[in-house]
Amino acid sequence: MSTFSVTLPSGETWEPKFVQNINEDTCIGCGRCFKVCPRGVLELVGLNDEGERVKVSDDEDDDEEYEKKVMTIAHQEMCIGCTACSKICPKKCYTHGAATV
Template identity: 50%
Template sequence: MSTATRDGRNWTPDYLVSIDPKKCIGCGRCFKVCGRDVMTLKGINDEGDLIDLDDDEDEEVEKKVMVMNDEGACIGCGACARVCPTNCQTHAPAAAEAA
Protein backbone atom coordinates (compact mmCIF):
# COMPACT_ATOMS: atom_id res chain seq x y z
CA MET A 1 0.00 0.00 0.00
CA SER A 2 1.62 3.20 -1.17
CA THR A 3 0.55 6.66 -0.13
CA ALA A 4 1.80 10.13 -0.89
CA THR A 5 3.67 12.81 1.01
CA ARG A 6 2.30 16.33 1.34
CA ASP A 7 3.82 17.36 -1.99
CA GLY A 8 2.68 14.21 -3.79
CA ARG A 9 5.81 12.02 -3.72
CA ASN A 10 5.14 8.29 -3.33
CA TRP A 11 5.86 6.89 0.12
CA THR A 12 5.29 3.37 1.45
CA PRO A 13 4.73 3.08 5.22
CA ASP A 14 6.95 0.52 6.95
CA TYR A 15 5.03 -0.65 10.02
CA LEU A 16 6.56 -1.95 13.24
CA VAL A 17 5.50 -5.60 13.50
CA SER A 18 7.72 -7.00 16.26
CA ILE A 19 10.47 -6.29 18.79
CA ASP A 20 13.06 -8.96 19.61
CA PRO A 21 13.29 -9.13 23.44
CA LYS A 22 16.68 -10.84 23.21
CA LYS A 23 18.19 -7.86 21.39
CA CYS A 24 16.21 -5.03 23.04
CA ILE A 25 18.03 -3.24 25.87
CA GLY A 26 14.99 -1.28 27.08
CA CYS A 27 16.64 2.10 26.48
CA GLY A 28 13.30 3.72 25.58
CA ARG A 29 14.60 5.71 22.61
CA CYS A 30 11.92 4.26 20.32
CA PHE A 31 9.22 5.02 22.88
CA LYS A 32 10.35 8.64 23.12
CA VAL A 33 10.14 9.27 19.37
CA CYS A 34 6.77 7.55 18.92
CA GLY A 35 3.84 9.83 19.60
CA ARG A 36 1.28 7.07 19.09
CA ASP A 37 1.82 4.69 22.07
CA VAL A 38 2.69 1.80 19.73
CA MET A 39 5.20 0.43 22.30
CA THR A 40 5.45 0.21 26.07
CA LEU A 41 8.16 -0.75 28.54
CA LYS A 42 7.84 -4.07 30.39
CA GLY A 43 10.02 -6.04 32.74
CA ILE A 44 11.26 -9.59 32.35
CA ASN A 45 11.49 -11.60 35.57
CA ASP A 46 13.98 -14.38 36.34
CA GLU A 47 11.60 -16.93 34.79
CA GLY A 48 11.53 -15.04 31.49
CA ASP A 49 7.94 -13.80 31.89
CA LEU A 50 6.88 -10.29 30.88
CA ILE A 51 5.63 -8.25 33.81
CA ASP A 52 4.17 -4.79 34.18
CA LEU A 53 6.63 -2.53 35.91
CA ASP A 54 3.97 -0.83 38.04
CA ASP A 55 1.95 -3.87 39.15
CA ASP A 56 4.14 -5.84 41.51
CA GLU A 57 6.89 -3.93 43.26
CA ASP A 58 8.04 -7.14 45.00
CA GLU A 59 8.78 -9.08 41.81
CA GLU A 60 12.38 -8.73 40.72
CA VAL A 61 13.05 -7.44 37.21
CA GLU A 62 16.00 -9.03 35.43
CA LYS A 63 15.75 -6.81 32.35
CA LYS A 64 13.52 -4.14 30.85
CA VAL A 65 12.38 -4.36 27.22
CA MET A 66 10.05 -2.56 24.86
CA VAL A 67 7.03 -4.56 23.69
CA MET A 68 4.19 -3.92 21.29
CA ASN A 69 1.36 -2.00 22.95
CA ASP A 70 -0.97 -0.85 20.15
CA GLU A 71 0.12 -2.23 16.78
CA GLY A 72 -2.81 -0.65 14.99
CA ALA A 73 -1.68 2.85 15.97
CA CYS A 74 1.57 2.57 13.98
CA ILE A 75 1.68 4.90 10.97
CA GLY A 76 4.84 3.34 9.52
CA CYS A 77 7.04 6.41 9.81
CA GLY A 78 10.14 4.42 10.82
CA ALA A 79 11.31 6.88 13.49
CA CYS A 80 11.66 4.09 16.04
CA ALA A 81 13.95 2.09 13.76
CA ARG A 82 16.20 5.08 13.15
CA VAL A 83 16.90 5.59 16.86
CA CYS A 84 17.23 1.92 17.92
CA PRO A 85 20.85 1.15 18.87
CA THR A 86 20.40 -2.64 18.70
CA ASN A 87 18.33 -3.04 15.52
CA CYS A 88 15.86 -5.21 17.46
CA GLN A 89 12.74 -4.22 15.52
CA THR A 90 11.11 -5.78 12.49
CA HIS A 91 9.22 -3.53 10.10
CA ALA A 92 7.14 -4.42 7.05
CA PRO A 93 4.87 -2.70 4.55
CA ALA A 94 1.13 -3.32 4.95
CA ALA A 95 0.96 -5.89 2.13
CA ALA A 96 3.76 -8.00 3.65
CA GLU A 97 2.24 -7.74 7.14
CA ALA A 98 -1.14 -9.06 5.95
CA ALA A 99 0.46 -12.01 4.13
Protein backbone atom coordinates in the same frame (compact mmCIF):
# COMPACT_ATOMS: atom_id res chain seq x y z
CA MET B 1 -1.72 -8.03 -3.99
CA SER B 2 0.05 -4.67 -3.60
CA THR B 3 1.48 -2.72 -0.69
CA PHE B 4 -0.15 0.25 0.99
CA SER B 5 1.32 3.61 0.04
CA VAL B 6 0.24 7.25 0.04
CA THR B 7 0.78 10.08 -2.41
CA LEU B 8 2.32 13.13 -0.73
CA PRO B 9 1.38 16.73 -1.70
CA SER B 10 4.63 16.86 -3.68
CA GLY B 11 3.37 14.01 -5.84
CA GLU B 12 5.94 11.63 -4.39
CA THR B 13 4.82 8.19 -3.27
CA TRP B 14 5.59 7.16 0.31
CA GLU B 15 5.26 3.60 1.58
CA PRO B 16 4.86 3.41 5.38
CA LYS B 17 6.72 0.55 7.08
CA PHE B 18 4.74 -0.68 10.05
CA VAL B 19 6.27 -2.12 13.21
CA GLN B 20 6.23 -5.93 13.24
CA ASN B 21 8.68 -7.12 15.87
CA ILE B 22 11.12 -6.03 18.57
CA ASN B 23 13.95 -8.44 19.34
CA GLU B 24 13.78 -9.05 23.10
CA ASP B 25 17.22 -10.66 23.12
CA THR B 26 19.00 -7.55 21.85
CA CYS B 27 16.81 -4.89 23.50
CA ILE B 28 18.51 -3.13 26.44
CA GLY B 29 15.34 -1.36 27.60
CA CYS B 30 16.84 2.10 27.08
CA GLY B 31 13.46 3.64 26.24
CA ARG B 32 14.68 5.77 23.31
CA CYS B 33 12.13 4.31 20.92
CA PHE B 34 9.32 4.94 23.40
CA LYS B 35 10.23 8.64 23.54
CA VAL B 36 10.10 9.16 19.78
CA CYS B 37 6.94 7.17 19.01
CA PRO B 38 4.16 9.70 18.34
CA ARG B 39 1.37 7.12 18.58
CA GLY B 40 1.60 5.35 21.93
CA VAL B 41 2.37 2.02 20.29
CA LEU B 42 5.14 0.89 22.63
CA GLU B 43 5.32 -0.21 26.24
CA LEU B 44 8.30 -0.98 28.46
CA VAL B 45 7.85 -4.19 30.47
CA GLY B 46 9.97 -6.32 32.77
CA LEU B 47 10.98 -9.90 32.03
CA ASN B 48 11.28 -12.11 35.08
CA ASP B 49 13.56 -15.16 35.38
CA GLU B 50 10.83 -17.37 33.93
CA GLY B 51 10.53 -15.21 30.83
CA GLU B 52 7.17 -13.80 31.90
CA ARG B 53 6.28 -10.17 31.28
CA VAL B 54 5.64 -8.07 34.35
CA LYS B 55 4.56 -4.48 34.70
CA VAL B 56 7.29 -1.90 35.25
CA SER B 57 6.61 0.89 37.71
CA ASP B 58 8.66 3.93 38.70
CA ASP B 59 9.13 2.44 42.17
CA GLU B 60 12.79 1.39 42.51
CA ASP B 61 11.82 -1.50 44.85
CA ASP B 62 10.08 -3.25 41.97
CA ASP B 63 13.44 -3.92 40.28
CA GLU B 64 13.66 -7.23 42.10
CA GLU B 65 10.61 -8.59 40.30
CA TYR B 66 12.28 -8.74 36.90
CA GLU B 67 15.65 -9.61 35.37
CA LYS B 68 15.65 -7.00 32.63
CA LYS B 69 13.43 -4.46 30.93
CA VAL B 70 12.42 -4.78 27.28
CA MET B 71 10.30 -2.73 24.90
CA THR B 72 7.16 -4.39 23.57
CA ILE B 73 4.48 -3.58 20.99
CA ALA B 74 1.35 -2.83 23.02
CA HIS B 75 -0.83 -1.22 20.34
CA GLN B 76 0.33 -2.33 16.91
CA GLU B 77 -2.90 -1.06 15.36
CA MET B 78 -1.89 2.53 16.25
CA CYS B 79 1.36 2.44 14.25
CA ILE B 80 1.58 4.85 11.29
CA GLY B 81 4.73 3.30 9.89
CA CYS B 82 7.06 6.27 10.39
CA THR B 83 10.01 4.01 11.49
CA ALA B 84 11.27 6.67 13.95
CA CYS B 85 11.60 3.92 16.58
CA SER B 86 13.83 1.86 14.34
CA LYS B 87 16.05 4.80 13.40
CA ILE B 88 16.75 5.75 17.04
CA CYS B 89 17.32 2.20 18.32
CA PRO B 90 21.03 1.67 19.09
CA LYS B 91 20.71 -2.14 19.00
CA LYS B 92 18.83 -2.62 15.71
CA CYS B 93 16.00 -4.46 17.46
CA TYR B 94 13.23 -3.54 15.06
CA THR B 95 11.58 -5.29 12.13
CA HIS B 96 9.20 -3.21 10.02
CA GLY B 97 7.24 -4.05 6.92
CA ALA B 98 4.84 -2.54 4.42
CA ALA B 99 1.16 -3.42 4.73
CA THR B 100 -0.47 -5.41 1.96
CA VAL B 101 -3.79 -4.24 0.56
